[in-house]
Amino acid sequence: MTAEQFFTNFPRSLDLYTTVEKAIKALGPFSMKVTKSQIAFLADKPFAYVWIPERYQRGNTAPLVLSLPLSFRDKTVLWKEVHQVRKSTYMHHKELWTAEDLDQKLMALLAHSYQEVRSGHA
Numbered sequence: 001m002t003a004e005q006f007f008t009n010f011p012r013s014l015d016l017y018t019t020v021e022k023a024i025k026a027l028g029p030f031s032m033k034v035t036k037s038q039i040a041f042l043a044d045k046p047f048a049y050v051w052i053p054e055r056y057q058r059g060n061t062a063p064l065v066l067s068l069p070l071s072f073r074d075k076t077v078l079w080k081e082v083h084q085v086r087k088s089t090y091m092h093h094k095e096l097w098t099a100e101d102l103d104q105k106l107m108a109l110l111a112h113s114y115q116e117v118r119s120g121h122a
Helices: 011-025 104-119
Strands: 031-034 039-043 045-051 064-070 081-086 089-096
Touching: 011 045, 011 064, 011 104, 039 104, 045 104, 064 104
Parallel strands: none
Antiparallel strands: 031 039, 039 045, 045 064, 064 089, 081 089
8 A cells, every 4th residue: 555545535644744755854764664544654663643633533644643752751742642652662653733743842742753773772
């Protein structure tokens, strides 16, 4: 499945995805894995994920969610949810309603997640 196929019938989600993808491209080399449920961005290991809540939830949902695995629980961003998924990994979920939701704080954490994976500390 391609990224374009992933976003079939979800044009608002695709628009936000292009903003996220542009930010990720600026970080350095990466690969993508597209599944039915999400797109994972990898630099050997996953450092970010995007998914479409409307596929799984009813009601008023954000067009896109950006999920970041971090080695700490971040308190600088207003996260939708944060879950400790391993002893040293916290999965942070940020609803993206508009491109402005991908602000400087979130961009810095995205870069941090990328660097953790690239350096082998993730």
